[in-house]
Amino acid sequence: MPKEILVLSGSPKKDGNTATLVDWFVEGARSKGARVEVVRTAFLKYKSAGCTSCRACQKQDGYECAIDDEAKPVLAKMAGVDVIVMATPLYFFAASAQLKLVLDRMFSLYKWDNEAGTMETPLKGKTLVLIASAYEDVGLDSLEKPFALTAAYSGMKFKSLLVPNAGVSGEIKKKESVREKAIALGKEIA
Numbered sequence: 001m002p003k004e005i006l007v008l009s010g011s012p013k014k015d016g017n018t019a020t021l022v023d024w025f026v027e028g029a030r031s032k033g034a035r036v037e038v039v040r041t042a043f044l045k046y047k048s049a050g051c052t053s054c055r056a057c058q059k060q061d062g063y064e065c066a067i068d069d070e071a072k073p074v075l076a077k078m079a080g081v082d083v084i085v086m087a088t089p090l091y092f093f094a095a096s097a098q099l100k101l102v103l104d105r106m107f108s109l110y111k112w113d114n115e116a117g118t119m120e121t122p123l124k125g126k127t128l129v130l131i132a133s134a135y136e137d138v139g140l141d142s143l144e145k146p147f148a149l150t151a152a153y154s155g156m157k158f159k160s161l162l163v164p165n166a167g168v169s170g171e172i173k174k175k176e177s178v179r180e181k182a183i184a185l186g187k188e189i190a
Ligand SMILES: Cc1cc2nc3c(=O)[nH]c(=O)nc-3n(C[C@H](O)[C@H](O)[C@H](O)COP(=O)(O)O)c2cc1C
Pocket: 011, 012, 013, 015, 016, 017, 018, 019, 088, 089, 090, 091, 092, 093, 094, 133, 134, 135, 136, 137, 138, 139, 166, 167, 168, 169, 170
């Protein structure tokens, strides 16, 4: 069975460093037969600025976000694929707001029973991949931490490709060694 991979690409730059890293990763994954879909989270039409903490998702049986906009089917897809890739530029030592718009709404992919102290999620057993780049060499470790913790919390395997000194948007295209690493990661994940 080919692996199903969903990529959430969280940069506002359509042809920048994040988009390039994603292209290379996808090239590697598709060369190994994976089925890959890329969603650019900056360009979805949203009805809310992120998760509104309405908790409606916790009051129904399925794993659906109650906000009916273009992020809703993306969240539903996350529950069905084998691998979720999150790609982001480093913005002030953290993930981009454009990625967080979808990420926080992953709340709908969990069911908590606070009295019993239990949590269930269809994300269990999947793989989470983080792809991130930064202009400097400070802060990618801080960026990585919440993704690694989310994977551990969710029972997911975790992998990351962190690229410091990536330059301004688009400059990463000149970095052949990064290209090779991103393609190799795509192949490995597939
Ligand atoms: C709003 C904003 C904040 C940024 N913050 C940082 C930062 O804290 N540290 C850093 O090294 N680079 C920072 N950068 C640079 C980008 O992370 C870096 O150039 C990245 O590779 C750009 O990816 P992109 O072309 O996909 O947008 C920032 C860029 C922007 C636009």
